[in-house]
Amino acid sequence: MRTIDKRLNAKLAPVLIKRAPTLTLPYDARCKSRFAATLDSGEEVGVVLPRGTVLRDGDMLVADDGGLVRVIAAAQSVLLVRAPERLTLTRAAYHLGNRHTPVEVGIDELKLEADPVLEDMLRRLGAQVERATLPFQPEAGAYGGGHRHGHDETFAEDYALAQRVFDEHHGHAHDHGHAHGHDHNHGDHVHGADCGHDHGHCDGHAHDHSHEHR
Numbered sequence: 001m002r003t004i005d006k007r008l009n010a011k012l013a014p015v016l017i018k019r020a021p022t023l024t025l026p027y028d029a030r031c032k033s034r035f036a037a038t039l040d041s042g043e044e045v046g047v048v049l050p051r052g053t054v055l056r057d058g059d060m061l062v063a064d065d066g067g068l069v070r071v072i073a074a075a076q077s078v079l080l081v082r083a084p085e086r087l088t089l090t091r092a093a094y095h096l097g098n099r100h101t102p103v104e105v106g107i108d109e110l111k112l113e114a115d116p117v118l119e120d121m122l123r124r125l126g127a128q129v130e131r132a133t134l135p136f137q138p139e140a141g142a143y144g145g146g147h148r149h150g151h152d153e154t155f156a157e158d159y160a161l162a163q164r165v166f167d168e169h170h171g172h173a174h175d176h177g178h179a180h181g182h183d184h185n186h187g188d189h190v191h192g193a194d195c196g197h198d199h200g201h202c203d204g205h206a207h208d209h210s211h212e213h214r
Contacts, residue, residue, distance in 0.1 A: 003046045004069055006062040007053065017060065020068040026076045027102070027113065027136045030055040039069065056137055073135035077114040080130040081122055092127045102138035111136060 004023075022040045029035065033049045045063065049055075057073035083089040093110055096103050101118065104111040112118065114131060122129050 001044055001046055002063045002065055002067065003048055004061045004063045005048045007049060007055070008060040008062055008068075012060060012068075016068060017070060020060065020070045022070050022072050023061070024072040024074045025055065026074045027138065030071070030073070040072075045069075054140065057135060073137055075133050075135055078111050078132055078134050078136050079114050079119055079122070080132050080134075081110040081112070082108060082128045082130075083126065084128075088126045092122050092125050095121065095125065102136075104136060104138045112138070 021043070023037055023045075024040055025037070029037070031054050032047075033051050033053050035047050036044065037047055038044050047061075049061075055061075055071045057071060059071040061069040061071065063069060081089070081092055083092065089108070089110065093103065093105070096110065096112060096118070099118075101112055111134070113136060119129050119131075
């Protein structure tokens with residue numbers, strides 16, 4: 001069985017892309033770095049990619065024998081969210097983001113994986129929600145990652161980068177003599193505790209940041 005272990009970043013000739021066998025995967029599978037899969041040709045392969053890899057439609061992969069494989073985003077059950085005015089759609093996006101929900105952002109619509117709890121919430125906000133079967137490609141993380149939570153191994157890297165950017169914009173360099181003590185607890189403030197979401201997006205992680213100035 002062949003092993004797929006690399007993702008190509010180089011631009012390939014269209015003829016090579018067209019001839020490559022395809023691997024059709026839903027979003028959940030494209031978030032995994034190690035799994036067994038079946039190419040659309042029927043060939044079974046093993047996928048072993050760097051941890052944290054999130055595959056997108058059109059990505060080109062390389063197998064251990066040098067062969068190419070093209071990723072296709074599978075059609076899956078999604079919700080299309082629209083609204084008669086921008087404010088309602090913006091509020092919908094805010095509440096989805098508050099629940100760490102992967103969202104694909106369009107010009108005048110949002111797309112997310114079908115979920116009855118979120119569907120009810122969006123309708124209560126005044127949004128128009130339509131069920132459909134389409135490929136799903138949510139936004140990547142703002143600092144270059146995929147869908148991550150505070151308990152993921154790569155979260156610390158994203159958090160450190162985000163904090164550095166924040167400090168740079170606010171003039172808080174570490175050599176200015178500021179000592180920051182971070183007290184994390186789970187009781188004072190619960191993030192997104194009202195969501196009732198059964199996908200594990202409501203971590204209930206609270207962050208109480210106390211600052212000691214020396």
